[in-house]
Amino acid sequence: MARAHPRTDSFRATVSSVISMVLVIALGVVLTHTTSLNLADPLTSLTVTYVTVWPLYTALYVGWSARVYGRLDEDELRWLAVKEERDRRTWLRKLLGEGTTNTSITAASIAVLVTILIAVRPEFRGEVVYVALGLLTVTASWVLMVFSFAQAYLRLALTRDGTDHLRFHIDGPPEFSDFATLAVLVSTMAATTSAQVRTRKAWRLVRTNVLIAFVFNSVIVAMMVSLIFGGLLQ
Numbered sequence: 001m002a003r004a005h006p007r008t009d010s011f012r013a014t015v016s017s018v019i020s021m022v023l024v025i026a027l028g029v030v031l032t033h034t035t036s037l038n039l040a041d042p043l044t045s046l047t048v049t050y051v052t053v054w055p056l057y058t059a060l061y062v063g064w065s066a067r068v069y070g071r072l073d074e075d076e077l078r079w080l081a082v083k084e085e086r087d088r089r090t091w092l093r094k095l096l097g098e099g100t101t102n103t104s105i106t107a108a109s110i111a112v113l114v115t116i117l118i119a120v121r122p123e124f125r126g127e128v129v130y131v132a133l134g135l136l137t138v139t140a141s142w143v144l145m146v147f148s149f150a151q152a153y154l155r156l157a158l159t160r161d162g163t164d165h166l167r168f169h170i171d172g173p174p175e176f177s178d179f180a181t182l183a184v185l186v187s188t189m190a191a192t193t194s195a196q197v198r199t200r201k202a203w204r205l206v207r208t209n210v211l212i213a214f215v216f217n218s219v220i221v222a223m224m225v226s227l228i229f230g231g232l233l234q
Contacts, residue, residue, distance in 0.1 A: 007068065009084045009151070016061035024053045031129070047117045047124070051133035054110060058140035062147045069154070069176035077176065081158040084151075107141035107148075108216050114138070115224045138224050142187075142216060149209045150176070150183035156202060165202040168195045187213035 031048060072080065118124040118134040125131065154176060157166040166182075168174050178194065185191045186209045197203050 008080070008087060009065065010087060012064050012068070013061055016057050016064065019060055020053045020057040023056050024049060027052050043117075044121075044123070047114065047121075048130075050110065050114050051118070051130065051137045054114075055133070055136045055140040058144050062143055065147070065151075066176070066180070072176075074173040077154070078158045078160075081155045082160065085155045085159050105212070107144045108212070108220060111138040111141040111216070111220050111224070115220070135224070138220065141220075145212065145216060146183045146187050147180070149187065149205075150180040152205055152209075153179040153182055156205060163199055163201075165197075165199045166195050167198060183209065186210060188217070190214075 028048065031052075069077065069080075114134055114137045118130060124134075153166060157174065157179070166174075168178050168182075170178065182192065182194050185194055186206055190210045190213075192206060197206055
């Protein structure tokens with residue numbers, strides 16, 4: 001019997017979103033009885049929803065996707081990369097603005113928004129649980145950024161366009177962990193030591209990764225530390 005094809009990225013993202021929202025409803029009931037915030041206030045309710053659903057979604061989606069990619073052999077990984085790249089180019093996806101850059105910018109924007117909302121409102125700064133959730137939200141945004149670029153490197157390398165965009169310094173075919181390692185190195189040190197970048201298209205992707213990661217690491221994280229911890233010390 002032929003092995004079933006793995007679920008696509010869109011399916012995993014949709015299911016992870018639904019599960020996250022269900023869990024947030026249950027978690028909201030707990031927070032209502034354990035914190036002093038007035039969740040009837042729309043802005044407060046929206047902020048609480050963000051800082052709970054975003055880490056949950058990221059954990060589910062990234063964890064599930066990494067497990068799926070990690071269990072595939074070379075042919076299955078290539079099939080999935082081609083399928084997801086084809087799906088990503090549909091008119092609806094373009095209309096919705098999906099893609100590595102858009103995902104990363106969305107993640108960074110959410111991190112900025114949540115950091116500011118928690119830092120400027122005394123009722124949030126007075127609740128350690130929400131400061132912790134704010135930090136977790138920023139961390140989740142960084143993880144999602146790195147994972148999005150790992151997917152982009154995977155699709156660039158394995159889609160059949162007749163070009164050898166990336167070459168890893170390893171024996172045997174590349175695995176998803178190799179692309180994840182490359183994304184982590186580029187996002188933290190702007191280093192491509194784990195792979196040889198061989199085309200301009202690949203270099204453009206690396207450049208985008210470096211620029212977005214630089215803004216995230218230097219601006220957003222610094223702002224998070226100064227706003228949140230500065231507020232706690234007041």
